[in-house]
Amino acid sequence: MTASNQDPDPCATPEQKLLSVEEARQRILDAVAPVTGDEVLPLRSALGRVLAEPLHAGIDVPGFANSAMDGYAVRGADLAPDGTTELQLTGQAMAGAPFAGQVEAGQAVRIMTGAVLPEGADTVVMQERVEVDGDRVRIGAGQKAGANVRHPGEDIRAGERVLEAGTRLLPPQLGVIASLGQAEARVRRRLRVAFFSTGDELVGLGRPLGPGQIYDSNRYSLHAMLTRLGVEVIDLGVIPDTREAVRAAFTDAAAQADAVITSGGVSVGEADYVKETLEAMGEVDFWRIAMKPGKPLAIGRLGGARFFGLPGNPVSVMATFYQFTQPALEKMMGTTPSPPPLLQARTAAPLKKSPGRLEFQRGWMESAEDGGLQVRPTGGQGSHLMTSMSRANCFIILPAESNGVEAGETVQVQPFAGLV
Numbered sequence: 001m002t003a004s005n006q007d008p009d010p011c012a013t014p015e016q017k018l019l020s021v022e023e024a025r026q027r028i029l030d031a032v033a034p035v036t037g038d039e040v041l042p043l044r045s046a047l048g049r050v051l052a053e054p055l056h057a058g059i060d061v062p063g064f065a066n067s068a069m070d071g072y073a074v075r076g077a078d079l080a081p082d083g084t085t086e087l088q089l090t091g092q093a094m095a096g097a098p099f100a101g102q103v104e105a106g107q108a109v110r111i112m113t114g115a116v117l118p119e120g121a122d123t124v125v126m127q128e129r130v131e132v133d134g135d136r137v138r139i140g141a142g143q144k145a146g147a148n149v150r151h152p153g154e155d156i157r158a159g160e161r162v163l164e165a166g167t168r169l170l171p172p173q174l175g176v177i178a179s180l181g182q183a184e185a186r187v188r189r190r191l192r193v194a195f196f197s198t199g200d201e202l203v204g205l206g207r208p209l210g211p212g213q214i215y216d217s218n219r220y221s222l223h224a225m226l227t228r229l230g231v232e233v234i235d236l237g238v239i240p241d242t243r244e245a246v247r248a249a250f251t252d253a254a255a256q257a258d259a260v261i262t263s264g265g266v267s268v269g270e271a272d273y274v275k276e277t278l279e280a281m282g283e284v285d286f287w288r289i290a291m292k293p294g295k296p297l298a299i300g301r302l303g304g305a306r307f308f309g310l311p312g313n314p315v316s317v318m319a320t321f322y323q324f325t326q327p328a329l330e331k332m333m334g335t336t337p338s339p340p341p342l343l344q345a346r347t348a349a350p351l352k353k354s355p356g357r358l359e360f361q362r363g364w365m366e367s368a369e370d371g372g373l374q375v376r377p378t379g380g381q382g383s384h385l386m387t388s389m390s391r392a393n394c395f396i397i398l399p400a401e402s403n404g405v406e407a408g409e410t411v412q413v414q415p416f417a418g419l420v
């Protein structure tokens with residue numbers, strides 16, 4: 001927090017009231033609703049989809065009492081509390097091939113993990129605790145009656161509501177549904193999201209750059225974020241900067257999508273056709289948010305579709321998508337937005353910041369030697385500098401009023417990714 005950290009914020013406009021990130025997120029969430037429509041899908045096609053109705057169990061899981069260990073099924077009452085117990089081996093129970101008889105007093109049955117617990121037995125002694133000599137089984141002292149048995153319905157009871165409507169079907173949920181023997185799930189229809197880029201400086205990949213031109217990279221990061229979110233991606237390409245082309249693109253997008261996303265053209269620059277067309281065709285608000293990157297944002301409606309006009313700078317696109325668009329799209333998909341948890345980490349390097357806007361700096365967090373979390377910035381923090389984003393695994397979130405952080409101070413971090 002030295003004076004040298006207080007570089008002036010080039011985007012600071014103190015005369016204007018900026019919306020807080022929290023207020024903007026809440027307003028956007030309040031404005032959207034889940035889309036209607038569902039379909040039945042085989043489980044293998046349902047990854048990432050949202051359950052349209054609660055899922056009830058048709059069977060108990062486990063369906064029968066079974067062994068948690070490879071060992072010997074016995075009657076607990078036979079186990080001598082202080083000495084060795086000697087029993088007679090009378091058969092075997094394999095997973096999928098139950099023992100047909102009954103375990104009587106003084107008897108034991110060889111049993112494998114997952115095999116049905118034979119009638120009469122209520123306990124499994126793991127084989128490491130047992131000596132076998134022909135058909136004699138000797139069990140050491142200290143084995144507990146009732147041990148190593150998995151009970152019917154211990155995980156799921158028939159009739160129970162196992163998953164709520166709105167649950168995202170990820171690997172654990174698909175595993176649970178499969179354990180119930182259900183081959184299909186009723187899920188919400190896929191959300192349709194159209195997006196395109198505008199700007200005469202933008203060139204598609206693989207073409208040579210003319211003077212003042214840049215490659216259209218935002219459409220690729222947007223495509224990737226939308227694909228990971230699990231929506232139907234409608235990529236309308238780069239739209240030329242003419243009134244007719246922009247109008248046609250918006251009409252096309254609104255006709256086929258639930259949400260339309262653009263990047264660029266939402267700040268105070270010379271009026272381009274995006275702003276003009278939006279105002280003519282829909283209801284759109286241009287907001288200024290107290291965050292960096294990502295101050296300007298256009299939010300509204302275009303025909304039946306929701307509109308998200310993200311700022312053009314490449315890091316701003318990603319930061320505003322993660323903070324605003326993703327939660328809104330998740331709500332439209334019928335699920336509850338689940339932002340990554342906010343963690344505390346010690347910064348390994350000083351972090352520059354001017355007071356004014358909440359900042360989402362890009363960082364790399366990892367476990368420190370003392371077991372805590374440590375984070376360091378990944379490079380230049382300008383909203384046009386994508387390499388610092390590409391080397392990061394988290395945002396370092398610095399409060400609006402902060403004027404920088406010294407190495408060793410604790411900061412808030414938000415990881416980019418969870419487990420698949």
Ligand SMILES: Nc1nc2c(c(=O)[nH]1)N[C@H]1C(S)=C(S)[C@@H](COP(=O)(O)OP(=O)(O)OC[C@H]3O[C@@H](n4cnc5c(N)ncnc54)[C@H](O)[C@@H]3O)O[C@H]1N2
Pocket residue numbers: 011013197198199201202214215216217218219263264265266267268269293294295296310311312313314316383384
């Ligand atoms: N006088 C002011 N100027 C700016 C302000 C301000 O408050 N007053 N805000 C700045 C901030 S913050 C941002 S963010 C940008 C946002 O501007 P726009 O959303 O209008 O975006 P553009 O001007 O169209 O583009 C900004 C920047 O991003 C590049 N860009 C645009 N599209 C793409 C794309 N598809 N792929 C890669 N890069 C793209 C574009 O070339 C510009 O460099 O405004 C500041 N200015």
Ligand code: MOO
Pocket residue numbers: 011291292293294295296311313316383384
């Ligand atoms: O806020 Mo802008 O999005 O810094 O570049």
